[in-house]
Amino acid sequence: MARYILKRLLISVITVWLLVTVVFILVRLLPGDPFSSDKLTPDIRANLEAYYGFDQPLHLQYLRYIGNLLRGDLGFSIKYQNMPVGKVIADSFPYSADLGIRTILFASLVGIGLGVVAALNRGRPLEYLCIFIAIAGISLPDFITGSLLQYFFGLKLGWFPVALWRSFRHTVLPTLALSFYTLALVSRIMRTSMLEVTGQDYVRTARAKGLPTFKIVWRHQIRNAILPVVTVLGPITAAILTGTFVIESIYAIPGMGKFYVLGVQNLDYTIILGLTAFYGIFLIAANFIVDILYGLIDPRITLADGRRR
Amino acid sequence: MTLHAPETLSPELFEPAVADADAREALCRPSLTFWQDAWQKLRKNRVATASMIAIICCALLAAVGPALVPYSYSATDASCIDMPPDRNHWFGTDSLGRDLWARTWMGARASLLIGFAAALINSCIGVVIGGLAGYVGGKTDMILMRIIDVLYAIPYMIVAILLMVVLKPGMQSIVLAMVIIGWIKSARLVRGQVLALKNQEYVLAARKLGASDFRIVFRHMIPNTLGLIITDLTMAVPYAIFTEAFLSYIGLGIQPPQSSWGLLARYGAQNFRVAPFQLFIPAVVISITMLSLNLFGDGLRDALDPKLR
Numbered sequence: 001m002a003r004y005i006l007k008r009l010l011i012s013v014i015t016v017w018l019l020v021t022v023v024f025i026l027v028r029l030l031p032g033d034p035f036s037s038d039k040l041t042p043d044i045r046a047n048l049e050a051y052y053g054f055d056q057p058l059h060l061q062y063l064r065y066i067g068n069l070l071r072g073d074l075g076f077s078i079k080y081q082n083m084p085v086g087k088v089i090a091d092s093f094p095y096s097a098d099l100g101i102r103t104i105l106f107a108s109l110v111g112i113g114l115g116v117v118a119a120l121n122r123g124r125p126l127e128y129l130c131i132f133i134a135i136a137g138i139s140l141p142d143f144i145t146g147s148l149l150q151y152f153f154g155l156k157l158g159w160f161p162v163a164l165w166r167s168f169r170h171t172v173l174p175t176l177a178l179s180f181y182t183l184a185l186v187s188r189i190m191r192t193s194m195l196e197v198t199g200q201d202y203v204r205t206a207r208a209k210g211l212p213t214f215k216i217v218w219r220h221q222i223r224n225a226i227l228p229v230v231t232v233l234g235p236i237t238a239a240i241l242t243g244t245f246v247i248e249s250i251y252a253i254p255g256m257g258k259f260y261v262l263g264v265q266n267l268d269y270t271i272i273l274g275l276t277a278f279y280g281i282f283l284i285a286a287n288f289i290v291d292i293l294y295g296l297i298d299p300r301i302t303l304a305d306g307r308r309r
Numbered sequence: 310m311t312l313h314a315p316e317t318l319s320p321e322l323f324e325p326a327v328a329d330a331d332a333r334e335a336l337c338r339p340s341l342t343f344w345q346d347a348w349q350k351l352r353k354n355r356v357a358t359a360s361m362i363a364i365i366c367c368a369l370l371a372a373v374g375p376a377l378v379p380y381s382y383s384a385t386d387a388s389c390i391d392m393p394p395d396r397n398h399w400f401g402t403d404s405l406g407r408d409l410w411a412r413t414w415m416g417a418r419a420s421l422l423i424g425f426a427a428a429l430i431n432s433c434i435g436v437v438i439g440g441l442a443g444y445v446g447g448k449t450d451m452i453l454m455r456i457i458d459v460l461y462a463i464p465y466m467i468v469a470i471l472l473m474v475v476l477k478p479g480m481q482s483i484v485l486a487m488v489i490i491g492w493i494k495s496a497r498l499v500r501g502q503v504l505a506l507k508n509q510e511y512v513l514a515a516r517k518l519g520a521s522d523f524r525i526v527f528r529h530m531i532p533n534t535l536g537l538i539i540t541d542l543t544m545a546v547p548y549a550i551f552t553e554a555f556l557s558y559i560g561l562g563i564q565p566p567q568s569s570w571g572l573l574a575r576y577g578a579q580n581f582r583v584a585p586f587q588l589f590i591p592a593v594v595i596s597i598t599m600l601s602l603n604l605f606g607d608g609l610r611d612a613l614d615p616k617l618r
Contacts, residue, residue, distance in 0.1 A: 015462040026475050135607075139599035141551050143558050143571075144592045147578040150587060240467045245559055250578060264474070270473055271335045276467055283464040 004290055012288040019280045023273050024065050028058075038047060043105060074274035079266045085274035088259055095165060096248065096255035102175045107182035107236075111230065114183070116192025116222060119198065131189060137184025143246040146177035161254040174251045178243045182236050186229055193225040200224075234290040239285055269302050334589035347536070352613040357608025360601035367598050371421055374414025382411040383397030383566040393583040400590050403581055407566075409573075409587065413594060416568040420598075423480060423569075424550035427487040430548075432542045435495025436534075442496070442527060450500075457497065460490050469552060473561040482503070483562055487552055495541050502534045536613035547599045554595065570595050 040048075048051050056064075068074070074085035118130035153173060155164035161170045197203060198221060206216045244257035252258070256275060263271035317541060345474055375382055378399070386406035390574075401407035434475070441454040443595040471487040478502035515525050544574035550570075557571025565572060570591055577588030 011458050012462060015459050018459060019463055019467075022471065026471060029475055068536060125541060135600065135603055139547065139603050140596050141554055141558075141574075141599070142576055143555070143578065147581065147588055150578075151581050151588065152353075155582065228397050237464065238464050242555065246555070251557070264470075269474070273471075276471055280464055280467045283467070284462050287462055303382075304366070 001295070008288055008291050012284050015284050016281050019284070020066070020069060020277055021062075022101065022275050023280075024062055026273065069277065075269055075270045076279070078270050079263075079264075079268040079271070085234060085270055089256065089275065089278055092254055092256045092259050095245050095253055095255060098170070099165075099174055099178065099244060099248070099253065099255060102171060103178040103240055103243075104236070107179040108186055108229070110179070111183040111186025112222075112226065112271075114187035116194055116217070116225075118191040119194030119225075120189065120217065122195070131190070131247065131280055133309060134184040134188045134191075137180045138188075140180065142177055142181060142243045143250065145180050146174070146247050146250045147179050149173050163250075164257075165251070165253040174247050174253060177241060177250075178247045181239055181243065186231055187235060189228050189232055190225065193228045194221060197221050197225040225273050230290065231296050233293075236285045237286045237290075241279060241283065310541075323369060345499050347609075347612040351608055352524060354608045354612065357612070360605040360608065363597060363601040366422060367417060367601075370414050371417035374417070375411045378408055378410050380408035380411050382415040382568055383407065390504065391580070391587070393584065393586055394590075401584065401586050403576060404584070404588055408603075409590060412568040412573060413570075413590060416570045416573050416591070417594070417598075418554055419480065419563055419567065420550050420567040420571075420595075423483050423487075423553045424546045427484045427491065427549040427552075428542050428545035430484065430488045431491040431545060432495050432538055434492035435497075436499050436531075436538060438492065439496035439499030439501075440503055440526065440530070443500040444522075444530070446504075446507075453496075454500075457493055459494050463490060465490060466552070469556065470502075470559075470561060473556055476563045478562065480563070483553055483556060485557075487549055491545075491549075493546070495538070497532060497535065498541055502537055506530055506533055509544070540606065540610045540613055543602065543609050546584075547602040547606075550595075550599065550602075 046055070061148075072086055074089070077083040077085060077088065114130045114133060117128045118134075121127045121130075150162055150173060153159045160173050164170055165174075203216060206220050211219075217271060244284045245261050246257070247253070248255040248257035257276075259271065260275050260279075262268070263275065285307055336427055351361075380386075380398070384407065386402070388406065389398070389402050390406045391404055392402045392406075394409075396407050398410065401411055403409055403412065407507065438453060442450045442457075468490050470488065472486035473482060476486065510527060512529055515529055520528070553562055554571030554574065557569045558575045561574075563569035563572055572594065573591035574588070577591055581588040
């Protein structure tokens with residue numbers, strides 16, 4: 001187990017290093033430079049470049065960049081004066097995390113529920129309804145669901161606020177819109193895994209013992225069938241993260257996704273690259289944790305060294 | 310009790326039946342190749358057939374749709390702004406007076422082209438690299454797999470966004486951004502399949518009969534992985550279309566006055582208080598296409614699965 005964790009950790013570290021190096025190279029490749037202004041005399045320009053370290057050789061700049069990154073210093077926004085990228089992340093991340101956690105909770109609960117209902121109603125209309133919801137959820141891009149929910153429940157029916165992030169009522173529509181894809185993914189996996197479990201001997205034994213159906217489903221089937229859901233946690237985190245770009249822009253939530261899209265639209269390169277590095281590291285870390293978690297949870301998984309745990 | 314024997318037992322009753330080896334081995338049903346069988350199964354699957362027809366219709370409209378109306382997709386007209394659908398403008402006009410029918414199908418052209426191109430290129434690269442790793446094995450496999458391990462951990466969307474920030478916006482850039490690490494999934498898939506096939510008896514037989522590596526790969530391995538590859542390809546297309554729409558939606562993909570589904574959805578979402586149909590039309594078109602592609606992929610997977618034959 002320790003070897004497996006070490007190997008995954010090594011891969012994750014190399015990946016993070018690769019990502020931040022690519023980000024560094026891309027910054028140098030970007031068109032234009034931050035000091036382009038007619039009012040700049042060559043002297044001031046040289047001073048500015050010296051201040052930011054642009055006069056040093058590239059490898060020193062690279063080391064300095066890595067050092068800054070390790071200290072969490074991501075530079076300043078180009079568009080907003082005196083706004084460090086680190087502060088943008090610190091201010092906006094809580095909103096995104098709030099939305100993300102609500103989404104994961106709601107989507108896994110409903111997704112697991114739908115999967116179970118579908119599996120228990122094999123061949124009945126209820127199963128087809130659940131399957132349809134699952135396929136629709138995977139097929140509808142979140143910018144579509146987000147806008148449509150906003151239009152119908154916010155604007156037309158007025159049940160929920162159209163935008164902003166203030167009270168519980170404000171959180172309902174964004175969470176729903178962001179959950180749809182995840183919910184579909186979870187319910188698909190849960191249904192397949194429930195169907196597999198239903199054929200197992202221990203379920204038959206439980207039935208033969210005369211246990212009530214509710215107990216069989218709850219104690220024996222769901223508990224065993226829930227394992228594979230963990231495998232999709234990685235892709236789910238990625239999907240929710242990219243989903244927040246769109247959903248936060250649509251619902252005017254002051255989270256990281258909204259700043260990211262604003263950064264893209266304003267060509268605010270330091271914001272884009274700083275947030276990208278943050279997102280990348282966050283996702284790689286999340287994938288690492290999911291990998292380890294899965295190895296720990298399922299005793300049947302053979303780990304990298306070929307032995308069973 | 311007496312046994313009632315037939316009155317007359319003629320000697321010819323004891324003649325041995327003619328054992329005609331040819332007649333016994335004769336096929337009573339027409340023989341079907343794997344592909345004919347898959348095609349039959351696909352046609353019997355009503356959902357998959359309907360999806361296929363929807364996809365073909367969408368492709369046809371993308372090809373000829375813009376030419377059916379006398380308006381150019383990029384021509385603005387100040388006299389009819391935000392007009393709802395009517396006899397002249399079948400899908401209405403946008404906030405610059407551009408005809409939405411032309412824009413929707415021009416957008417379909419871009420989205421479908423990018424989706425199919427990216428998925429196809431990804432599959433090709435994946436087959437070559439995955440096949441190489443799986444078939445050659447040993448050091449080659451190890452080195453390729455370590456590289457893939459590291460690249461696999463980099464979030465796909467992050468790389469696509471980063472590249473789009475640096476590259477000149479346009480169709481080629483989008484495809485490039487999606488291809489650069491998009492091939493990894495199919496490479497892993499193909500490698501797994503090739504590894505499993507390598508030790509099958511028919512490959513061993515071919516080898517013992519003196520077949521060259523080239524012949525084994527192209528005559529025996531690839532036809533046996535093709536079903537898997539095609540299924541993977543069909544599922545990759547909606548994902549690529551979604552990625553393009555997402556990139557265009559946040560302002561990194563196709564740039565106006567060009568048209569794409571992501572762009573149309575973005576403008577529709579911004580403008581839905583005035584002209585909700587500008588959101589509904591792209592929403593319906595995107596949803597139907599994605600739904601059909603996903604359902605068709607599902608059907609194709611069932612049809613091509615040799616275990617379900």
